Amino acid sequence: APLLYDNLTAWENLDFFAHMYDLLAPEVRMEALLRSVDLWPRRHDLVRTYSRGMTQRLAIARAILHDPPVLLLDEPDTGLDQPSSQMLHNLIRQLGAANRAVLFSTHNLEQALHWSDWICILANGEIVHRQPATELSVEDLRELYGQW
DSSP states (O other): OTTOOTTSBHHHHHHHHHHHTTOSSTHHHHHHHHHHTTOGGGTTSBGGGSOHHHHHHHHHHHHHTTOOSEEEEESTTTTOOHHHHHHHHHHHHHHHHTTOEEEEEOSOHHHHHHHOSEEEEEETTEEEEEEEGGGOOHHHHHHHHHTO
8 A cells, every 4th residue: 555564553654654744642633533444443453464445544544644735645445345435535525624625536437526526637647627516417527538
């Protein structure tokens, strides 16, 4: 998994990154994040024993540990089951409500419309289309996406 150490536990991973970010007394935040991604009961297990979905959930917790103003996620629901994907969607909405910018890439057009306020289509490293998600149907988005 990106930016996780397999030979550390979930708790040790978050503690390591909390120190890298110079967070003071991060234990309360670490516990809250591990609970929010449903890994609290497995916090002392080595990451290498985790399933793909568990590892992905821990990577998400690590990404938001320091409460970044902008969060960039690449295909964030890869490996997640339906309940975990819903948890991620709720988390993205909470971050948006807290005035955090969340940018994520996905090839799942329905998810893009459901999870987003704005839709941007990239082609060759450039934004070729930008529109509020509420102005698009899945069919509209498929047509636009197919043009590039």
